[in-house]
Amino acid sequence: MTAVTPLFQTQSAIGDFTIRDVIEGQTAGQLIVAADDWGWWTTLLGGDTIAPTTGIQQTVAVGLLRAGFLTRRGHRYHLTHTGHDVGKNRGFVRCAVRGWEPTFRQLSSAAHDEYIPAATEAGEVARACTDIARRRPEIFAGIGQTIATDTPGCTIDLGCADAGRVQALAGIATQERFLGVDIEAEVIEAATADVAELGLAERITLLAGSVQPERQPPAWLAHVDRDSVTTAMSFFLLHQLASDGEGIAAVLRGWMDWFPNMRRLVVGDGYLLEADYWTQQPWFSPTYEIYHTITGVRLWTQAEYEAAYAELGWTVTRRMDDHTMLVTTILERR
Numbered sequence: 001m002t003a004v005t006p007l008f009q010t011q012s013a014i015g016d017f018t019i020r021d022v023i024e025g026q027t028a029g030q031l032i033v034a035a036d037d038w039g040w041w042t043t044l045l046g047g048d049t050i051a052p053t054t055g056i057q058q059t060v061a062v063g064l065l066r067a068g069f070l071t072r073r074g075h076r077y078h079l080t081h082t083g084h085d086v087g088k089n090r091g092f093v094r095c096a097v098r099g100w101e102p103t104f105r106q107l108s109s110a111a112h113d114e115y116i117p118a119a120t121e122a123g124e125v126a127r128a129c130t131d132i133a134r135r136r137p138e139i140f141a142g143i144g145q146t147i148a149t150d151t152p153g154c155t156i157d158l159g160c161a162d163a164g165r166v167q168a169l170a171g172i173a174t175q176e177r178f179l180g181v182d183i184e185a186e187v188i189e190a191a192t193a194d195v196a197e198l199g200l201a202e203r204i205t206l207l208a209g210s211v212q213p214e215r216q217p218p219a220w221l222a223h224v225d226r227d228s229v230t231t232a233m234s235f236f237l238l239h240q241l242a243s244d245g246e247g248i249a250a251v252l253r254g255w256m257d258w259f260p261n262m263r264r265l266v267v268g269d270g271y272l273l274e275a276d277y278w279t280q281q282p283w284f285s286p287t288y289e290i291y292h293t294i295t296g297v298r299l300w301t302q303a304e305y306e307a308a309y310a311e312l313g314w315t316v317t318r319r320m321d322d323h324t325m326l327v328t329t330i331l332e333r334r
């Protein structure tokens, strides 16, 4: 694992959080996630209003109103401009509030440690990542159409979480078969049930196991027709595997060995940007950066990704940026 130098500095004038911001921000995060679990954001973003029916719901609605996310007409609530933005981006809130909480909690007993092992709520991170992806449907469409216009094959999603991306792509590339692999067996079990319920079990297979290339191939690979895989995708995982292993090219080389007929690669990940102060990073990334720094998981620059692609003979055919630092790249090779 490679040590990283924190990009942020201790300069108070840039941050300027008040005690109120700290406490209210934490509560707002909890209310946003609860409202999501009740389906409120889906309803509101769909253009409908909500009407709380219990005291608890009423309290949450008023909290969201006070935060500026909702307005009230009679007993019904609807979205404000800010509320629309928060609702669309609620995956980031879920990830920070619920998904990464076990990691941040460990800071209290880690004053003398070099790193804290990433300890996440796997189901929450999976759902958060799928929500983050769903807010940019045109990126899905770009990937899905690229796959759909090629000869049908098999697309593998390495680190597929709850298979939200695979499900969405299966709806666009309707002749393609999909494989998803994730290290979290419980997440895979729940996702397998979802896939069956959606009637997609014929086209989507999900397996539990690690996708980190090691000296010995992982056990799940024995259950896969390796020659059939033509596209490999991985979202928000390559940076971690590259940090834990021997860099980006080593991970990609491992996947290329596993799947000899792989002709397309789709990588979505956060790029490391240079900035003097952590608050100058794109909007959601201060926490993102702290999380990576304390766990020792590196973020990599665009130049580092591109050097690895070039080294292995991959050509970038499309790049889709999201908030500057989240980048999805489609690559091909002859």
Ligand SMILES: C[S@@+](CC[C@H](N)C(=O)[O-])C[C@H]1O[C@@H](n2cnc3c(N)ncnc32)[C@H](O)[C@@H]1O
Pocket: 122, 125, 126, 129, 130, 133, 158, 159, 160, 161, 162, 165, 181, 182, 183, 184, 209, 210, 211, 212, 234, 235, 236, 237
């Ligand atoms: C940040 S999430 C991204 C999820 C999903 N790819 C997405 O973007 O929606 C990282 C995912 O990788 C999985 N993961 C972590 N290490 C892994 C490994 N060595 N092999 C397979 N999956 C892994 C986690 O369980 C988690 O679901």
